Amino acid sequence: MGRAPCCDKDNVKKGPWSPEEDAKLKEYIEKYGTGGNWIALPQKAGLRRCGKSCRLRWLNYLRPNIKHGEFSDEEDKIICNLFASIGSRWSIIAAQLPGRTDNDIKNYWNTKLKKKLNQYSMMGIIPHHSATFSSLLHHQTSTSSSSPPSYRSSNNTSTPTYYTHQPRSFTSTANLESHIPFSPSLLSSTNTTTNAALQVGQESYVSQPLTQHYQAKDNILMFGGTTTEASCSSSDGSYGTGYSEVQLGLQNYFYNNGAEANNQKIMVSDNGLGLDLDHDQAPLDYGLEEIKQLISSSTTTSGGCNNFLFDENKTEEKVMMYY
DNA sequence: AACTGCCTCAACCGCACTATT
């Protein structure tokens, strides 16, 4: 026996909301609030709607300060950046874009932004075969609810222990991405209040233990010094024109076998491991072989992934690991 | 004008998770 439905399906109206319904809902919530109970709200407000439907309508359309219309370039960048790092976690992405809803961003990504990136790729601005591009465009979203995304798993026993590195101080504060504060605990725990909690600059995120890492998305582990550092920034902090434009959210992926981009060495081994070496802090110039060497000489952990620990003596900003 | 195909986006669905009893 499954769980009881949240409302009497036969007695609720479905489909588009009428202006009258909108007005009723808005008036009621402005007057009484939600009362912390969406299920009971429609009846009290005199609406023949499911509570979930009311909630959705309020959050996505009626609540104050909702921003509709065109997304700015800046918003594009933030979305791409976050998508590359955490995947389709729209509510978290929405939390970084005031006035935008997760639904909005999801639709925007699926209908426009993805195509935009495709175009860039056609124009050769993004190497089509790059791991980054692939991850952005073909990020497999979990459709099977029977196997929930692993970032929700609160007791991931396969999560190995990692060492960490010296904290990094940012030399550029101009770019927002440098300061997007992902909290490891939030992203890896079962906490469902991430929207409310993930606010830029919120004090509670600073100074997390350096040993922390978080599972940003099914098959990616992300590391950072403090949580504000465990961001998805470009380590050179530059984007906006030319090549850097296409870096958008790509910075945390490593490709090109040592090819140079924006004065920054981006390197990757052939098994997908990579290092993002911050050129302004780490004058490292590793090639593929050296990376392999580094990997093989590092303390590694076991598990069903390409194991990797970075050299504690290095000052690289962060490391991502691909399963 | 009528038809067709494509696109957009509001809304729904089902599930995971938390809180409460």
Next chain:
DNA sequence: AAATAGTGCGGTTGAGGCAGT
């Protein structure tokens, strides 16, 4: 500890609008 209720999230759907023929 188990059952139930409520909430939030991400994926999917389909009605309506639009452009092209």
